[in-house]
Amino acid sequence: MASKAPRHDMPCQDPIVRGKNFSEVALGYTVETAAEEAKRCIQCKKPKCVEGCPVGVDIPQFINKIAEGEHLEAASILKGKNTLPAICGRVCPQESQCEAQCILGVKGEPVAIGRLERFAADYEMANGTSKLEKATPSGKKVAVIGAGPAGLTCAAELARKGHAVTVLEALHVAGGVLMYGIPEFRLPKAIVQKEINSLKDMGVEILVNQVVGKVTSVQELLANGYDAVFIGTGAGLPYFMKIPGENYNGVYSANEFLTRSNLMKAYDFPNHATPIKVGEQVAVLGGGNVAMDAARTALRLGAKDVYIVYRRSMTELPARVEEVHHAEEEGIQFKILTNPIAINGDENGNVKSMTCLKYELGEPDASGRRRPVAIEGSEFDLPVQTVVVSIGQGPNPLVTTTTAGLELNKWGNIVADETTMATSIPGVYAGGDIVTGAATVILAMGAGKTAAASIDAYLMTN
Amino acid sequence: MYKVVKRRQLADIITLLEVEAPEVAKKAQPGEFVIVRQNEESERIPLTIMDFNRDKGTITIVIQEVGYSSNLITRMQEGDSFVTFVGPLGQATEIENYGTVLCIGGGVGVAPVHPIARGLKEAGNKVISILGARTKDLLILEDEMRAVSDEVIITTDDGTYGMKGFVTHGIQSVLDQGIKVDAIWAIGPVVMMKSVANFTRPLGIKTIVSMNPVMVDGTGMCGACRLDVGGETKFACVDGPEFDGHKVDFDLAMKRSAFFKNEEAVAYGKVKCQCAKEGK
Ligand SMILES: Cc1cc2nc3c(=O)[nH]c(=O)nc-3n(C[C@H](O)[C@H](O)[C@H](O)COP(=O)(O)OP(=O)(O)OC[C@H]3O[C@@H](n4cnc5c(N)ncnc54)[C@H](O)[C@@H]3O)c2cc1C
Ligand SMILES: Cc1cc2nc3c(=O)[nH]c(=O)nc-3n(C[C@H](O)[C@H](O)[C@H](O)COP(=O)(O)OP(=O)(O)OC[C@H]3O[C@@H](n4cnc5c(N)ncnc54)[C@H](O)[C@@H]3O)c2cc1C
Ligand code: SF4
Ligand code: SF4
Ligand code: FES
Ligand SMILES: [Mg+2]
Numbered sequence: 001m002a003s004k005a006p007r008h009d010m011p012c013q014d015p016i017v018r019g020k021n022f023s024e025v026a027l028g029y030t031v032e033t034a035a036e037e038a039k040r041c042i043q044c045k046k047p048k049c050v051e052g053c054p055v056g057v058d059i060p061q062f063i064n065k066i067a068e069g070e071h072l073e074a075a076s077i078l079k080g081k082n083t084l085p086a087i088c089g090r091v092c093p094q095e096s097q098c099e100a101q102c103i104l105g106v107k108g109e110p111v112a113i114g115r116l117e118r119f120a121a122d123y124e125m126a127n128g129t130s131k132l133e134k135a136t137p138s139g140k141k142v143a144v145i146g147a148g149p150a151g152l153t154c155a156a157e158l159a160r161k162g163h164a165v166t167v168l169e170a171l172h173v174a175g176g177v178l179m180y181g182i183p184e185f186r187l188p189k190a191i192v193q194k195e196i197n198s199l200k201d202m203g204v205e206i207l208v209n210q211v212v213g214k215v216t217s218v219q220e221l222l223a224n225g226y227d228a229v230f231i232g233t234g235a236g237l238p239y240f241m242k243i244p245g246e247n248y249n250g251v252y253s254a255n256e257f258l259t260r261s262n263l264m265k266a267y268d269f270p271n272h273a274t275p276i277k278v279g280e281q282v283a284v285l286g287g288g289n290v291a292m293d294a295a296r297t298a299l300r301l302g303a304k305d306v307y308i309v310y311r312r313s314m315t316e317l318p319a320r321v322e323e324v325h326h327a328e329e330e331g332i333q334f335k336i337l338t339n340p341i342a343i344n345g346d347e348n349g350n351v352k353s354m355t356c357l358k359y360e361l362g363e364p365d366a367s368g369r370r371r372p373v374a375i376e377g378s379e380f381d382l383p384v385q386t387v388v389v390s391i392g393q394g395p396n397p398l399v400t401t402t403t404a405g406l407e408l409n410k411w412g413n414i415v416a417d418e419t420t421m422a423t424s425i426p427g428v429y430a431g432g433d434i435v436t437g438a439a440t441v442i443l444a445m446g447a448g449k450t451a452a453a454s455i456d457a458y459l460m461t462n
Numbered sequence: 463m464y465k466v467v468k469r470r471q472l473a474d475i476i477t478l479l480e481v482e483a484p485e486v487a488k489k490a491q492p493g494e495f496v497i498v499r500q501n502e503e504s505e506r507i508p509l510t511i512m513d514f515n516r517d518k519g520t521i522t523i524v525i526q527e528v529g530y531s532s533n534l535i536t537r538m539q540e541g542d543s544f545v546t547f548v549g550p551l552g553q554a555t556e557i558e559n560y561g562t563v564l565c566i567g568g569g570v571g572v573a574p575v576h577p578i579a580r581g582l583k584e585a586g587n588k589v590i591s592i593l594g595a596r597t598k599d600l601l602i603l604e605d606e607m608r609a610v611s612d613e614v615i616i617t618t619d620d621g622t623y624g625m626k627g628f629v630t631h632g633i634q635s636v637l638d639q640g641i642k643v644d645a646i647w648a649i650g651p652v653v654m655m656k657s658v659a660n661f662t663r664p665l666g667i668k669t670i671v672s673m674n675p676v677m678v679d680g681t682g683m684c685g686a687c688r689l690d691v692g693g694e695t696k697f698a699c700v701d702g703p704e705f706d707g708h709k710v711d712f713d714l715a716m717k718r719s720a721f722f723k724n725e726e727a728v729a730y731g732k733v734k735c736q737c738a739k740e741g742k
Binding site: 170171172208209210211214215216236237238240246247249250252253255256259260264265269270271272273274275276277348349350396397398 | 485486488489499503504505506530531545546547548549550551678679681682683684685686688689690695700714717718720721722725726728729732
C-alpha cells in the first residue's frame with residue numbers, strides 16, 4: 001500500500017561544515033528512510049517515470065524491491081538498464097528526467113527516484129557479492145577510445161557479449177569527467193573507481209596514458225587487429241569568453257581549475273604536488289553544473305566571496321536544481337543578469353577585477369529563453385583575484401582531425417546515426433559528448449549502450 | 463612500467479635519463495614532448511623528447527632541477543620507474559631543407575635542440591649550432607651536438623669556455639662571416655628566446671622558438687598552457703610548443719610562468735628539508 005508521507009529529505013552535511021571539506025555533501029538514505037520513500041511509489045501500471053529516463057530503468061520494479069527490503073534485487077534490476085547506478089543516482093538531473101514525469105509530481109512531490117537509485121547501488125557496493133558470468137569469447141576485438149561514461153558503458157556491454165575490449169584513455173586514470181570534472185564532494189572518486197574495477201573484473205583491458213591521435217590512430221587500430229572502434233572522447237576543449245584580459249594570471253578554465261583540484265588533488269597540496277591558487281574573491285562565469293562545481297570548489301579552497309556571474313536569471317540556470325540549492329546554502333553569491341566585458345590586471349599580470357554589464361530579459365530567443373539585453377550605462381567593476389571560465393566546452397580535435405573520412409558537423413562534433421551511433425566510417429562508432437556536445441552522464445551512457453548493440457550486430461555479420 | 467634504463471649526470475643539476483616507453487618511441491618526432499609523473503602524488507610535468515630509439519623502445523629526456531618535481535626526477539636511478547609517461551605530445555618540428563640553419567640551445571635547452579639539429583642535418587641543411595651556458599660546467603651535450611652539426615659555436619656568460627657573451631653574440635659572429643642564415647631554432651630560457659627573436663626580427667630571419675608554459679594535461683583540455691601568439695590565444699601543448707618567435711608575447715609568457723611561484727617554493731622547501739635530514 002502506497003504511503004501518503006511527504007517526500008523524504010536527503011540528509012546532508014551542515015553547510016558551514018561542508019564548505020570547508022571535500023567530503024560528500026549528501027549522505028544518503030538510511031535503510032528505514034529508503035523503505036519509507038519507496039512506499040510512496042504507487043506502482044503505476046503505465047509508469048510515466050520510465051519514459052523520462054533516457055535508458056528506461058525499470059523504476060517501479062526496483063523501487064518495489066526496496067520497499068520489500070530486497071535491496072540487492074533492487075540493484076540488479078537497476079543494473080539491467082543502467083551499468084552505473086551509484087553514479088547516476090548522484091548526478092542525473094532527475095528533476096528534468098525521471099522525476100519530472102512521476103505521477104505524484106502532478107499534485108505533490110515526485111518519488112525521490114534518484115535518491116532511491118543511489119541507495120540501492122550503495123547498498124550493493126557495501127554488501128553485495130557481484131556475480132559475474134563470463135560470456136563465451138566471440139573472438140572479436142573492439143577498441144574504445146576514451147574512458148568516460150560513454151566509453152565505459154560501451155565497453156561493459158561489449159564485454160558482456162563476449163567481445164575482447166581494450167579501452168584507451170589519454171589521462172592517467174579512467175573515468176573521464178567523473179574523475180577530473182565532477183568534484184569529490186558530489187561524486188566520491190572511490191565509487192567511480194569501484195565501477196571501473198568491476199569492468200576490469202569482466203575482462204575489459206583499460207590502458208591509460210594513451211593519447212589517440214598521437215600514439216595511435218583510429219585507422220591504425222583497425223589495421224592492427226581491432227574489428228571495430230568506439231569513439232567516446234567527450235567535450236574536453238574549454239571555451240573562453242574572448243574578452244580582454246583573459247590570459248592574466250588567475251584566469252582558469254573550469255577544466256583546469258577542476259582538474260587541478262579533483263584529478264590532481266591540489267586541495268591536498270603540498271601532499272599532492274600540484275598547486276592551485278584562489279583569491280579572496282572569485283568570479284565563476286556561467287550557470288551550469290560545471291560552474292556550480294567550480295564555485296563550490298573555490299569556496300572549499302578558502303575563497304571568502306564566490307560569485308556565480310550569469311547573464312540570464314535564476315530560472316534559466318542550466319545546473320541541476322539540487323546543485324544550485326546546495327551552492328546557495330553554502331553561501332555562493334549569484335550575480336545574475338550580469339556579464340563580464342573585460343578582466344583587469346595589475347602590473348604583474350595578476351587579475352584584480354572584472355568589468356561587468358547588467359542585463360535585463362527581453363524577447364524569447366531561438367532557445368525559447370528570454371534573451372538577455374545589456375542595460376546601457378550599467379557598467380561596474382567587480383573586485384576579484386580569480387576568474388573561472390565555465391561557459392562550455394567543445395570537441396577536442398585530437399582524434400577527429402587525425403581520422404580521415406570521419407564526418408563532422410560545423411562545430412566539430414562527430415556525426416553519428418542516432419539509432420545506431422554509426423559514423424561515416426564502417427566499423428567506427430561514436431557517442432557521448434563528442435557527438436552531442438556537452439550533455440549528461442546518462443545520455444553518454446545511453447549512447448555507449450546503443451553503440452555496443454550495433455557494434456555487436458556489426459561484428460556478428462562481418 | 464616506464465623504467466629508467468640509463469642515467470647520466472650531465473652537469474651539477476642536469477640529468478639525462480633513458481626511459482622504456484616503446485609506444486612513445488615508435489611515434490616520437492623531433493620537437494615533441496612527453497608528460498610525466500614520477501609517483502602517484504606527483505604533478506604532471508612536460509619534458510622534451512631529447513632522443514628516441516625505436517628498436518630499443520626507449521625515450522631519452524634531459525632534466526634540470528629547478529623545483530620539487532624536477533628534483534624528484536633527477537634523483538631517479540636506473541631501475542626506478544615513472545608512473546606516467548605519456549606522449550608523444552605537441553606538433554613535430556617542420557623538418558625541411560631550408561639551406562643554412564642555426565640551432566641554438568641555451569642551458570638545458572641544448573637537449574631539445576639536439577633531435578631538431580639531427581633532423582635538419584639529415585634533411586640536407588647546413589647546421590650551425592650555438593650552445594650557450596652560464597659557465598663551462600653547465601654546458602651539456604657538446605659531443606652529441608658536434609656529431610649532428612657542421613659547426614658548433616659555444617658561448618658562456620662568464621667566458622670560461624668558448625666565446626664570452628650570449629647566444630646572440632654567436633649569431634652575430636655567424637652573420638659577420640657573411641653567411642646567409644635561412645632559419646633559426648632557438649630553445650632555452652624564455653628571456654633567451656625573447657632576445658634571439660628581438661635580434662632576428664629586424665633582420666627578417668625566420669626564428670622558431672619552443673615555448674615552455676605551465677601545463678597540466680598536455681592534450682588541449684585545460685588551457686593552462688595558453689600563450690598570445692600574434693594577438694591570438696594558442697594552447698602550447700597542441701598548437702605548439704614551437705611557434706614563430708617574432709609573434710610570441712614573451713612578457714606575458716614570463717608572467718604566466720610565475721603564477722604559482724609561492725606554491726612552488728613551498729613544495730621545493732619540503733623536499734629540500736627532507737634531503738637535508740637524509741644527509742643528501
Ligand atoms: C564539472 C562538470 C560537472 C558535470 N556535472 C554533471 C552532472 O551533475 N550530471 C550530469 O548528468 N552530467 C554532468 N556533467 C556532464 C557529464 O559529465 C558529461 O556529459 C559526460 O561525462 C560525457 O561523457 P563522455 O563519456 O562522452 O565524455 P567524458 O566524460 O568527457 O570522457 C571522455 C574521455 O575521453 C578521454 N579522451 C579524450 N580525448 C582522447 C584521446 N585523444 N585519446 C584517448 N582518450 C581521450 C578523456 O580524457 C576522457 O577521459 C558535468 C560535466 C562537467 C565537466
Ligand atoms: C613543452 C615543454 C618542454 C619542456 N622540456 C623540458 C626539458 O626537456 N627539460 C627540462 O629540464 N625542463 C623542461 N621543461 C620545463 C619543465 O617542465 C619544468 O622545469 C618543470 O615542470 C618544473 O617543475 P618543478 O616542480 O621542478 O619546478 P617548480 O618549482 O614547480 O617550478 C619552476 C618553474 O617551472 C615551470 N613549471 C612549473 N610547473 C610546470 C608545469 N606543470 N609545466 C611546465 N612548466 C612548469 C614554471 O615556470 C615554474 O616557475 C619543459 C616545459 C615544457 C612546457
Ligand atoms: S538513470 Fe537517471 S533518469 Fe534514469 S532513473 Fe536513474 S536517476 Fe532517473
Ligand atoms: S510514476 Fe512515480 S509513482 Fe508511478 S511508478 Fe513511477 S515513480 Fe512510482
Ligand atoms: S596543458 Fe592543458 S591545454 Fe595545454
Ligand atoms: Mg612543480
